[in-house]
Amino acid sequence: MKVSVLTPDERIVSLDVEPDEMMENLKAILEVETGIPLNQQQILHHGNEIRNSGRLNSAGVVENDLLMLVTTGPSASDGPAQQPQGANSMGLNSDGSAANPSAFLSHLRGNQNLMTQLMQRQPDLGNAIIRGDIETMQRFLRSQHAQQLELRRRQQRELELMNADPFDIEAQKKIEEAIRQKNVDENWEAAVEHNPESFARVIMLYVDMEVNGVPIKAFVDSGAQMTIISKDCAERCGLLRLLDRRYGGIARGVGQSEIVGRIHVAPLKIGKNYYPCTFNVLDQPDLEFIFGLDMLRKHQCSIDLKDNVLRVGGGEIAVPFLAEKDLPMHFLGDDRIPASPSASGSGKGVVTQIPPVALQSPASGAGGPSEQSLAQEAKKRARSPQDLEVKITRLMELGFDRESVTQALTLCDGNEEQAASYLFGG
Known part of the structure; x- marks a missing residue:
């Protein structure tokens, strides 16, 4: 399920967690997102603290709930002068990357719970940390930071729309489009979860x-x-x-x-x-x-x-x-x-x-028969007993009885192709 966490610096961190996730594991994820050490975090739900040994569903947390993160000691956002020694090494730059990559990587390696979570949710990042790949880790942190900034900008735009003049036609159109896009996104997520085969290519028979x-x-x-x-x-x-x-x-x-x-x-x-x-x-x-x-x-x-x-x-x-x-x-x-x-x-x-009879007729031109005379000649030949018997034989080869074939040819004025379509359609 999705939950949002309000951080001390008034950021909103969106997380996708299991309903029975332990609070200790959630704090480990927030440690990566916010830089606040796990032992300095306190999570509140409706004003009540959730202990480390508690689980989200046991504490009454449901889909799209908002949790509040408060610190019981100095956090990374308080500035270097207020941080204890070692916390400074866990600080983040303005682009989201680690200020001291080597120390940050060592800190992650030493947190077994956090590494377990990373290997389950972000195996590429977990393997990069185990290998000591600082560049991959920094790239991931910058990407996460950029996503959070985009999320905050989108939330700000939605808030501005909701507070817009209700009589502003343009604002109402934007709200309508935002609602429509939200419905589309929810429909897509439901399809991915419940009907994933619809995104695969269908192989013809x-x-x-x-x-x-x-x-x-x-x-x-x-x-x-x-x-x-x-x-x-x-x-x-x-x-x-x-x-x-x-x-x-x-x-x-x-x-x-x-x-x-x-x-x-x-x-x-x-x-x-x-x-x-x-x-x-x-x-x-x-x-x-x-x-x-x-x-x-x-x-x-x-x-x-x-x-x-x-x-x-x-x-x-x-x-x-x-x-x-x-x-x-x-x-x-x-x-x-x-x-x-x-x-x-x-x-x-x-x-x-093109029926065979038309191909066998002479080409119209100077001194040649007119289109009308050609059509009359074609009809005469189509109704001739010899030609009719050939058509009946060919249509019977398709699996129809003689009576049905004869009736279809009569209705279609001897046109074999139309008679076949009539028989297949019936």
């Missing part, structure tokens, strides 16, 4: 897979509408020879990437089993492979965060998610989520894809 016999680190993303492989990764896996460039388009998410085509089927090894998968190929060098919602649904996958595994095929295969140490550094160095297509704006992005 990756698993080991093999594409066409080539091992890869697959990013499992249920927010991605389609399974994606980069052009470089597809080339490494020997799949570019199967690339269908008619399925081009634009993937919009965090940024924008070109979809160069689709690989309709390729073997994907998860665990010990092989599964047929369809990949959309993106020209994005910082992305390797995203295992998207289409394949997650087709192969009945579930993300089990309790056991930290990806279950495939209704649970027949369980593949562990990779730890941070198992991932390449370039996977961890960028917190930006790669652009990936997702359904109806939910997730990371949306996809605009």
Whole structure:
């Protein structure tokens, strides 16, 4: 808990101590903060002295209580002429450093209780004192002094605000901001104490897979509408020879990437089993492979965060998610989520894809067909029995029954991509 101690020179020393801290240990800490020897200190709480053998909670001290430190003999602030011999060597300079560093260090070494406290609370300083590192000790004393000065200045500013004219709009704004900042600081402290994991970096879900016999680190993303492989990764896996460039388009998410085509089927090894998968190929060098919602649904996958595994095929295969140490550094160095297509704006992005029929139509120009005639031709071909049957077959491969697929294509006027979005959204 936090307590404040009012010193004889009217300074306020803020300390963070245990509720059952012994008064002797608290005085040892104050000896370092104030330079007043332990045997000359007297601590009062509501006017009552707390003995050295007493504990803070036993004396009724609670969070944010104010204690008063009085001296039973000459203190370091009384000046050299009033100090006994030896106390002068414990004096502090105006910047908080020890006036006689060697004597101050020897004094700290000789106080076993104080050294125990320092090793628990400030191990770096305790080790420096044991080594005889005067420079580190002086630097610590100056730092503590600067912090105390800043604390006093802040308390003075708060006091001035509280005493300001209540009808002064600017003063009231400053008070409001001070209250808001105090709430933010308290919220941060509560998070550090009760939810420290929120300050750690969250590692995305990756698993080991093999594409066409080539091992890869697959990013499992249920927010991605389609399974994606980069052009470089597809080339490494020997799949570019199967690339269908008619399925081009634009993937919009965090940024924008070109979809160069689709690989309709390729073997994907998860665990010990092989599964047929369809990949959309993106020209994005910082992305390797995203295992998207289409394949997650087709192969009945579930993300089990309790056991930290990806279950495939209704649970027949369980593949562990990779730890941070198992991932390449370039996977961890960028917190930006790669652009990936997702359904109806939910997730990371949306996809605009050019249907194959549009790519097969002649380019419009002088003497060529108009955009309207091209659109009419595309609709006719989309409704043709042969083309419709191909679309039904492809959509059924995603795990839907024929009746649902036929109904979706009818509602979407034969548009395969819209029908897929409708089926996934339903």
